Amino acid sequence: MFKKLPGDEAQHLVSTTPDTAVVFRPAVVQTPAIVTLVIFAWRLLVGAVRLLWRHPIASAVVAVPGVIWTMYDWRAALIAVTAPVSVLIPWAFFERTSFNRWIGWRLLAWWRLVWVYRRHWQPVMIVSGLGRHVRGRDYLPRLIRIRCTFWADVLTVKMISGQSVKDWADRIDHLAHGFGATSCRVTVERSGRLRLTFPRCDPLAVPLPAVAIPAEASVGPIEIGKQEDGSPYRLKVHGTHVLIAGATGAGKGSFLWSAIRGLLPAMRAGLVQVWALDPKLMELSFGRAIFGDHYAADPAACADLLEAAVKIMQERAGRFAGVQRNHIPTTEDPFLLVLVDEVAFLTAYQSDKGLKVRISAALATLTTQGRAVGVGVMAALQDPRKEVMNIRNLFPDKIALRLDESEQVDMVLGDGARDRGALADLISPRPEQGAGVAYVRLESSPDPIRVRAAYVSDTDIRDMAALFTGDTTPIEMGDAA
Structure with a gap:
């Protein structure tokens, strides 16, 4: 049976036999508070810079009204907010195609990134076996970019070192159900990077009429x-x-x-x-x-x-x-x-x-x-x-x-x-x-x-x-x- 020693006496014992029954308590190193604060501040700064670099438009939409309110007053901030909105709403109603190309799909991509993919990324990766939890630390594939089209979400993902395309191809059902899509398709973008396509709708659900006969003679395509x-x-x-x-x-x-x-x-x-x-x-x-x-x-x-x-x-x-x-x-x-x-x-x-x-x-x-x-x-x-x-x-x-x-x-x-x-x-x-x-x-x-x-x-x-x-x-x- 193992022998239990009171207090902190176990950490002062030295055993020279490999089959000893004494239980050792590992040494605890206390980090100074100033070091912890410096590390936290550095991570906060890096995260803020990364946020501004990846999402400059979204950051500006939030920051500009606040700056105007601080420098002037709330009326100026209200005008700064309502003026662009009064332009965007008619644009969205009367020129939907151009609005979606320049703004609509980008906003949808940001929302899908925050509400669907970032929110569920860690559990889906771990449960599906594409991520690893080792000694209290998660090793996850990195979500690099998301792009939305009228029918699908297209994600660019960097694989963990040592993974293969087959690892992802074997888990398309896990990915589809994990992110609430009907299916998932895996495409190699370049070495170490994949493109995942999650359809949101089926643009081919309606039969197509016969294509017009070409005006010029051609053997194709x-x-x-x-x-x-x-x-x-x-x-x-x-x-x-x-x-x-x-x-x-x-x-x-x-x-x-x-x-x-x-x-x-x-x-x-x-x-x-x-x-x-x-x-x-x-x-x-x-x-x-x-x-x-x-x-x-x-x-x-x-x-x-x-x-x-x-x-x-x-x-x-x-x-x-x-x-x-x-x-x-x-x-x-x-x-x-x-x-x-x-x-x-x-x-x-x-x-x-x-x-x-x-x-x-x-x-x-x-x-x-x-x-x-x-x-x-x-x-x-x-x-x-x-x-x-x-x-x-x-x-x-x-x-x-x-x-x-x-x-x-x-x-x-x-x-x-x-x-x-x-x-x-x-x-x-x-x-x-x-x-x-x-x-x-x-x-x-x-x-x-x-x-x-x-x-x-x-x-x-x-x-x-x-x-x-x-x-x-x-x-x-x-x-x-």
């Missing part, structure tokens, strides 16, 4: 919808291959038809050819007049069309070898876009093994060799599993619409995409809210982008077919099919 930040979303089709995955009713047709709509002037000018494979006989058949002879629905016809595209690709490669490395669309060598709706029906679910081998070989050849010579593939499917689509890694750009399982997100967009905020499995199944909403991962960036493709209605497709064929009479659905 073509505008097909809107990004989450409000900017137009432009899809690159020339010089890449695109894989689109989504459950039934997720809106894959919005991407297919929006791409065709954006390429329509170039198709009329002879700079683009769109070849359509439609084994379901539903999606692309409605605009069959646009594709002409380059349309196939029967699996055998699909195999023939793909092999014809391979021959064109190989012929171009033979002519371009040693002459040019990049394809420039011309009327002699137009950009060839192969659209495949429900590609799994032609590969994984095809009962004819001979056709299955032909189609798989042609798709693999096009996706490995077609980019440089102006042959692109845009394929859509419902089930992204490897045994269903074993060449999905040959598509540089990938689009994930609403998916059934969380594991499918990484199958489509690559490892770690869901941890970075691509919550495709949580997209609303209601057509008016979730149809056409998707996460896009480009070859040039590992960070997913949330977008929504515009909805191209049956009437829009009829008008497109009439414009392409030069027929001004309305095209009936039966005629188009």
Whole structure:
């Protein structure tokens, strides 16, 4: 048993045996009061300087009326306060966009910083495991800056030394619920710094009408919808291959038809050819007049069309070898876009093994060799599993619409995409809210982008077919099919 000694006698004992039963009391060093006061005053001064440096406008708003009151009287201070307010209120009502850009979002960022993030930063970091409490001291990531947009709060955070991006990506649910947001996205800003995005609303909750047909012929990038930040979303089709995955009713047709709509002037000018494979006989058949002879629905016809595209690709490669490395669309060598709706029906679910081998070989050849010579593939499917689509890694750009399982997100967009905020499995199944909403991962960036493709209605497709064929009479659905 331990032996207890009265008073302060224990601190005068010296033990030379490691297994002694004597309890030692550590020495207590008393700091002079003047040193404590100096340290406190220094920290107070540094905090005040940091406050003025980081928030000069907010500090001036508080300090200027007080200085005027001290130097003059309360009437002058009241005028100094009411005069700017009388200007800001009409500005906020009649010029809301410019007011928000210069003042509104800054004030909101300051309020969110004080009331939400500074207030909850320490407990959220400790509970989520991103901070450490060691020997009575908290080691926390540093919140550097907050910026508010019309739809989200964007935080710049400096990580603790030794942390990795994966540590944060694995805890996006903790961060979202801790700060009262619906989701959180993690993006690397630079070494040691992250950008956290907390949405406050969903700017893509309302369906988008079809984008206007471009006035000039172009092979892209073509505008097909809107990004989450409000900017137009432009899809690159020339010089890449695109894989689109989504459950039934997720809106894959919005991407297919929006791409065709954006390429329509170039198709009329002879700079683009769109070849359509439609084994379901539903999606692309409605605009069959646009594709002409380059349309196939029967699996055998699909195999023939793909092999014809391979021959064109190989012929171009033979002519371009040693002459040019990049394809420039011309009327002699137009950009060839192969659209495949429900590609799994032609590969994984095809009962004819001979056709299955032909189609798989042609798709693999096009996706490995077609980019440089102006042959692109845009394929859509419902089930992204490897045994269903074993060449999905040959598509540089990938689009994930609403998916059934969380594991499918990484199958489509690559490892770690869901941890970075691509919550495709949580997209609303209601057509008016979730149809056409998707996460896009480009070859040039590992960070997913949330977008929504515009909805191209049956009437829009009829008008497109009439414009392409030069027929001004309305095209009936039966005629188009």
